[in-house]
Amino acid sequence: MDQKNLVAPSSLCWNPACSEYGNVDAGNIRKFGRTPAGTQRYQCKTCRQTLVETIGTVFYGRHCSQETILECLAMLADRNSLASIHRIKGVKEETVMAWLQLAAEHVERIEALLLANYHLTRAQLDALWTYVGNKGEKGAMPKPMSVASSGAA
Numbered sequence: 001m002d003q004k005n006l007v008a009p010s011s012l013c014w015n016p017a018c019s020e021y022g023n024v025d026a027g028n029i030r031k032f033g034r035t036p037a038g039t040q041r042y043q044c045k046t047c048r049q050t051l052v053e054t055i056g057t058v059f060y061g062r063h064c065s066q067e068t069i070l071e072c073l074a075m076l077a078d079r080n081s082l083a084s085i086h087r088i089k090g091v092k093e094e095t096v097m098a099w100l101q102l103a104a105e106h107v108e109r110i111e112a113l114l115l116a117n118y119h120l121t122r123a124q125l126d127a128l129w130t131y132v133g134n135k136g137e138k139g140a141m142p143k144p145m146s147v148a149s150s151g152a153a
């Protein structure tokens with residue numbers, strides 16, 4: 001896969017409950033004034049939710065570009081192994097997993113980005129989150145073994 005430019009955050013709706021969620025240039029986004037800080041604000045005409053451009057910068061400050069990070073996550077969702085991602089993209093397996101952990105804290109935003117840029121299916125997105133356990137739970141850790149007695153004392 002060649003490096004590609006991500007779609008503009010203002011070209012899609014980021015609300016998972018919206019029928020236009022992740023649809024690029026569907027004609028539902030309009031300019032909607034500015035924030036007090038002067039940032040251009042947009043509104044989805046379908047669900048009335050507003051957004052600003054910075055909604056798309058989930059991985060700000062990481063060593064790799066957001067494009068590279070999303071592409072690795074998209075490859076993972078497309079059933080590529082961590083080993084093959086390492087081979088193709090030159091990104092270490094633990095690095096991809098660290099990105100995925102971070103992505104899991106922003107599930108709605110990451111899914112919108114992946115849907116908009118890589119045309120993944122719902123099933124592929126769900127497969128992605130199974131790598132990190134419970135979807136969307138901030139700081140989710142594997143549950144410890146249940147201590148509840150099962151009768152085998």
Ligand SMILES: [Zn+2]
Binds near residue numbers: 014
């Ligand atoms: Zn919407």
